[in-house]
């Protein structure tokens with residue numbers, strides 16, 4: 001193919017897990033990319049901490065630089081794969097203000113400062129794309145932004161963090177310990193530089209905010225996401241879940257809701273964003289997502305239920321999403337046409353998690369005496385929480401138990417307001433006949 005357009009200059013910031021794979025693809029697939037874009041994608045430099053460090057994919061030495069600003073200033077497209085807030089944010093702002101297009105996988109940055117950056121890009125008439133920031137290789141942001149832009153998304157449930165899915169899956173299927181599974185996820189390049197962001201749910205929460213932005217066309221941020229990680233999940237939780245026919249997944253949930261109102265209060269339309277360990281029935285499509293795979297389950301008014309599935313982490317898969325954004329941007333630079341900027345315009349308030357409805361699995365260790373059932377069931381009733389199923393189950397293996405405890409009770413509730421469920425559990429905990437609360441887990445998809 002003949003190309004008349006001059007080469008497009010690409011600056012790569014970061015040569016870690018993802019950056020080194022982007023460098024490899026830009027080099028090894030240069031011809032293919034040129035054919036698809038209609039111009040050569042010329043890698044003009046890679047910003048690194050040390051130019052002489054050993055890397056997974058080695059480029060000619062002269063391409064490495066420690067001068068990020070000079071590199072950004074000569075680029076048509078800047079690919080940011082440093083992670084973290086600074087210097088990533090300033091470098092992206094610098095690129096935008098020069099009119100360069102930007103591709104990033106930096107969810108931590110976008111979930112906190114996205115609105116400011118989207119606005120800056122729109123004002124500068126340049127493009128900012130970030131498919132890699134949510135669910136790695138899976139095309140999910142483009143479908144939300146484009147394919148579903150004529151529909152109304154009502155709810156998203158995602159397995160959006162590969163590391164925690166890998167850990168929970170290993171614990172469920174092989175009985176691995178939390179620490180061993182985490183070490184393996186780190187070795188395989190799924191985990192963030194500081195894996196606290198993975199296991200405490202912050203990475204999934206950042207993705208929930210970005211997904212909600214695109215799905216609901218409103219500017220949600222990380223601090224509006226209710227976030228619980230997986231560090232408190234115990235063997236007893238796993239056992240209780242398995243015994244009741246569920247699997248535990250860390251879900252990122254964004255849903256449009258209308259509060260019930262009543263008692264003088266008006267009903268409000270808004271969105272609740274939450275990340276927490278969640279029980280799913282074993283037959284739910286998301287329950288079949290194993291290892292470090294991700295999946296995003298989308299419900300829309302007209303489309304119905306959709307599921308997007310694939311590798312959500314790892315160098316090469318994430319680099320695939322980065323390259324997709326890069327090619328798309330490059331084509332527009334070559335052929336003209338409006339850039340794709342994302343400017344959330346709707347106003348949809350973020351509502352507190354107490355307004356969400358869900359159901360709970362509650363496992364209590366109780367004294368084996370007359371009236372225990374009536375007393376515990378009574379607490380659910382007082383808070384208007386309806387019980388779907390109740391069973392007396394054996395105390396979990398390895399659960400030492402209290403001297404007077406001879407039994408445990410497992411309740412599964414119908415859907416109820418989160419705040420009513422929370423109060424129910426608090427009151428159950430305080431009952432004299434309840435000697436321990438073994439598990440409290442939310443259930444979705446039943």
Ligand SMILES: NC(=O)c1ccc[n+]([C@@H]2O[C@H](COP(=O)([O-])OP(=O)(O)OC[C@H]3O[C@@H](n4cnc5c(N)ncnc54)[C@H](O)[C@@H]3O)[C@@H](O)[C@H]2O)c1
Pocket residue numbers: 013014015016017018019047048049080081082083084086087105106107108132133134136189190191192193312313314315318
């Ligand atoms: N690894 C994945 O599976 C994955 C998936 C999706 C998105 N992401 C995102 O992609 C980005 C990159 O992830 P990664 O896994 O490649 O991380 P990484 O830690 O492997 O690579 C980041 C690189 O940037 C360099 N860097 C960081 N700060 C720097 C600074 N101030 N100056 C010079 N160099 C600096 C680091 O030395 C490192 O080599 C992050 O935003 C991450 O959240 C990663």
Ligand SMILES: N[C@@H](CCO)C(=O)O
Pocket residue numbers: 133135136160161162163164190191192198203312313314
């Ligand atoms: N640490 C993240 C990388 C992908 O964003 C994960 O485990 O999913």
Ligand code: NA
Pocket residue numbers: 131132133134135136137138139140141321
């Ligand atoms: Na993606």
